Amino acid sequence: MTVVACLKWLTPHDADDRFGGISPADSSALEWALRLGAARNEQVLAVAVGPAAADTALRDALACGAHRAIRVDSADELSSNDVAAAIAGAIDGLDVSFVCCGDYSLDRGTGSVPAFLAAQIGARQALGLIEIVLGNEVIALRRLDGGRRERLRVDAPAVLSVEGATATLRRASLSGALAARTAPIDVLAGPVGSHLPTARRPYRPRARVLPPPQGETLDRVRSLLSGGTATKSHGVPVELEPEEAADRIIAALDEWGYS
Amino acid sequence: MDFDAIVVGAGPAGSCAALELARAGKSVLLIERGPFPGSKNMYGGVVYPRILDELVPQWWEEAPIQRWVTRRSTMIMTPTQALTIDFRSQNWAAPPYNGATAYRPDFDHWLAGKATDAGAQLLCSTVVTGVLRDAAGAVIGVRTDRPDGDLTAKVVIACDGVNSFIAKEVGLYGKVDAANYTLGVKETLALPKEVIDERFGVRGREGVDFEVVGCTEGVNGGGFLYTNLDTVSLGVVLKLPRLAAQKKRPEEIIASFKKHPAIAPLIEGADLKEYSAHVIPEAGYKMLPKLVGPGLLVAGDAAALCLAAGIWLEGMNFAMASGMYAGRAAAQAVTRGNTGPDGLKPYLEMLNSSFVLKDHRKLQHIPHLVLSDRVQNQYPAFVANIVERMFRVDNPAPKPGLRRIVREERKRAGIRWRDLLSDGWTGMKGFS
Ligand SMILES: Cc1cc2nc3c(=O)[nH]c(=O)nc-3n(C[C@H](O)[C@H](O)[C@H](O)COP(=O)(O)OP(=O)(O)OC[C@H]3O[C@@H](n4cnc5c(N)ncnc54)[C@H](O)[C@@H]3O)c2cc1C
Numbered sequence: 001m002t003v004v005a006c007l008k009w010l011t012p013h014d015a016d017d018r019f020g021g022i023s024p025a026d027s028s029a030l031e032w033a034l035r036l037g038a039a040r041n042e043q044v045l046a047v048a049v050g051p052a053a054a055d056t057a058l059r060d061a062l063a064c065g066a067h068r069a070i071r072v073d074s075a076d077e078l079s080s081n082d083v084a085a086a087i088a089g090a091i092d093g094l095d096v097s098f099v100c101c102g103d104y105s106l107d108r109g110t111g112s113v114p115a116f117l118a119a120q121i122g123a124r125q126a127l128g129l130i131e132i133v134l135g136n137e138v139i140a141l142r143r144l145d146g147g148r149r150e151r152l153r154v155d156a157p158a159v160l161s162v163e164g165a166t167a168t169l170r171r172a173s174l175s176g177a178l179a180a181r182t183a184p185i186d187v188l189a190g191p192v193g194s195h196l197p198t199a200r201r202p203y204r205p206r207a208r209v210l211p212p213p214q215g216e217t218l219d220r221v222r223s224l225l226s227g228g229t230a231t232k233s234h235g236v237p238v239e240l241e242p243e244e245a246a247d248r249i250i251a252a253l254d255e256w257g258y259s
Numbered sequence: 260m261d262f263d264a265i266v267v268g269a270g271p272a273g274s275c276a277a278l279e280l281a282r283a284g285k286s287v288l289l290i291e292r293g294p295f296p297g298s299k300n301m302y303g304g305v306v307y308p309r310i311l312d313e314l315v316p317q318w319w320e321e322a323p324i325q326r327w328v329t330r331r332s333t334m335i336m337t338p339t340q341a342l343t344i345d346f347r348s349q350n351w352a353a354p355p356y357n358g359a360t361a362y363r364p365d366f367d368h369w370l371a372g373k374a375t376d377a378g379a380q381l382l383c384s385t386v387v388t389g390v391l392r393d394a395a396g397a398v399i400g401v402r403t404d405r406p407d408g409d410l411t412a413k414v415v416i417a418c419d420g421v422n423s424f425i426a427k428e429v430g431l432y433g434k435v436d437a438a439n440y441t442l443g444v445k446e447t448l449a450l451p452k453e454v455i456d457e458r459f460g461v462r463g464r465e466g467v468d469f470e471v472v473g474c475t476e477g478v479n480g481g482g483f484l485y486t487n488l489d490t491v492s493l494g495v496v497l498k499l500p501r502l503a504a505q506k507k508r509p510e511e512i513i514a515s516f517k518k519h520p521a522i523a524p525l526i527e528g529a530d531l532k533e534y535s536a537h538v539i540p541e542a543g544y545k546m547l548p549k550l551v552g553p554g555l556l557v558a559g560d561a562a563a564l565c566l567a568a569g570i571w572l573e574g575m576n577f578a579m580a581s582g583m584y585a586g587r588a589a590a591q592a593v594t595r596g597n598t599g600p601d602g603l604k605p606y607l608e609m610l611n612s613s614f615v616l617k618d619h620r621k622l623q624h625i626p627h628l629v630l631s632d633r634v635q636n637q638y639p640a641f642v643a644n645i646v647e648r649m650f651r652v653d654n655p656a657p658k659p660g661l662r663r664i665v666r667e668e669r670k671r672a673g674i675r676w677r678d679l680l681s682d683g684w685t686g687m688k689g690f691s
Contacts, residue, residue, distance in 0.1 A: 018295045018368060174405040177382060178288075
């Protein structure tokens with residue numbers, strides 16, 4: 001079986017490949033993949049969807065102990081769905097146990113690739129993890145809203161996405177670092193998918209129109225100071241079927257201007 | 260042995276050493292601690308790459324140069340005065356050029372690329388922490404900070420820059436004296452290219468090199484100002500013991516240099532992009548270590564081969580040349596199968612018969628003279644006052660004769676004839 005680490009190559013705005021790298025979350029993901037591989041005695045495969053410069057990240061992964069590296073060649077900014085499809089294509093046919101991803105990349109940073117990937121390869125998902133305990137079972141601790149935590153037992157096959165502080169990537173050995181410089185990297189043709197606009201900036205919801213504050217003076221002041229959120233009702237818990245719930249969430253996001 | 264040669268440090272010295280070894284068909288590993296060559300390196304900003312004619316013909320067509328220096332100004336300053344000797348040559352605006360401004364992350368990266376193109380192997384993000392030695396004490400490899408991090412080689416070339424831990428570990432340096440070192444601090448200030456062209460009177464890729472004496476608030480040293488395409492590099496070089504004794508902060512000295520009326524208008528409105536600092540081996544010939552050890556050669560700043568003699572602040576060219584000769588000598592020694600001190604000795608002969616040691620020997624008294632208290636603290640005011648009085652119109656008083664002005668100003672500055680003559684003689688002798 002194979003453990004997969006997904007790495008996204010990033011170059012900072014207005015800089016070139018010399019200053020590129022992967023996010024701390026991806027570094028953690030690689031470290032977890034290596035630990036999982038060692039604990040389960042499985043091969044570790046590093047995958048990147050990106051331009052040739054991403055080979056640097058893959059070579060670093062090989063230097064640290066990954067057994068194989070695949071790059072899906074793509075110079076474009078792809079949608080999360082397309083990135084996930086590209087990764088799914090690259091690992092198609094492999095007997096994958098776990099796929100480790102960073103919880104979100106530094107540029108667009110919506111953290112959706114792992115979820116899309118889990119859906120596409122039909123695996124379980126445990127996302128936004130802040131701790132993984134490797135024993136006979138894989139136990140993952142997940143961050144929930146309001147400071148709460150969720151402890152999950154994750155069985156293979158599963159996609160795990162981890163926060164950057166969960167593990168420090170090991171230092172590559174000298175022989176590993178030397179060998180990785182010339183190690184082969186399998187390059188696959190890139191996806192032809194719907195491309196996103198290439199503006200590189202952190203993801204932020206668009207500005208939205210707020211109704212003028214209403215009510216008593218104090219309510220109006222509160223409404224102004226809170227950016228419109230204070231007057232919103234606190235909501236009523238409802239129990240719905242998943243599909244219906246998803247529709248409700250989308251409708252609410254629409255209403256709040258996030259569409 | 261893992262390699263014929265290991266070169267420590269991918270600065271200009273290391274890359275030229277590796278290039279020369281690779282071209283000679285030797286297996287060579289270039290180890291750099293930064294994530295890429297040049298990432299950790301700084302300098303004032305003007306490089307004189309003439310020596311590259313030997314290594315990379317027509318280098319100017321591909322080297323990542325910002326501007327070609329066509330104007331050289333030497334400035335003598337007091338807090339309220341500035342006397343500038345300004346030289347311009349359009350001969351330096353066309354191949355084969357003279358000096359150039361370049362950013363180290365670009366230049367070093369490019370030069371290391373030449374070495375890897377020639378077959379050298381480059382390993383970055385790896386710190387050499389010491390040398391490996393055999394029972395007789397000869398260097399046979401290096402230890403790095405990576406797990407299982409030892410590598411062996413027939414020759415190790417230390418190009419690890421000023422304060423070379425390798426040269427010290429092998430005992431090539433005597434007692435280290437802080438007085439032989441200066442601290443260089445630099446600000447990179449962004450301005451639109453048109454503004455730089457306008458303020459400095461240059462066009463296209465032409466650039467300017469200002470060297471300044473008397474701008475360091477009584478701490479012995481000097482200042483510089485160089486133009487890049489859309490930034491200027493402005494900095495000061497400060498004698499270490501003086502800086503400590505006067506309890507001054509380098510950034511305060513830079514701030515006062517920037518406020519000087521001769522400098523402020525040149526950099527007005529500029530955005531600070533970067534602040535950097537580095538030590539310079541400034542004492543030249545007098546502080547040179549032994550350059551050859553058993554299985555070991557030292558080149559560039561690691562060997563203190565930096566020429567800092569007032570109007571010259573040249574380290575890059577000495578580093579490139581000494582690195583090249585070290586690589587050449589190492590390759591020959593490997594071919595002959597003798598990498599002991601004897602086999603490596605031709606390195607010294609190459610340095611001795613080239614500008615590297617010839618210039619250092621010739622100018623050996625200059626660094627001391629330039630950094631002396633008189634040149635630093637008395638002569639700038641003395642000279643500036645003489646010039647001020649020559650240009651001042653004191654009507655109805657008649658113009659004083661030059662001899663009288665010099666006599667009076669010499670007295671006012673408290674300079675003895677004896678010292679003036681002896682410094683003049685040292686300067687004449689040193690430069691001739
Ligand atoms: C403020 C200032 C202004 C200057 N201005 C000029 C100028 O205008 N013109 C000029 O020609 N010269 C100038 N110099 C001098 C010039 O910078 C040096 O002489 C030159 O950089 C020396 O080159 P080098 O290759 O010997 O060393 P460096 O450029 O210092 O390179 C040493 C390399 O070794 C690496 N290294 C160090 N230790 C290790 C280790 N243990 N393991 C692995 N790698 C290691 C470093 O990361 C670095 O890449 C200036 C210097 C300073 C500080």
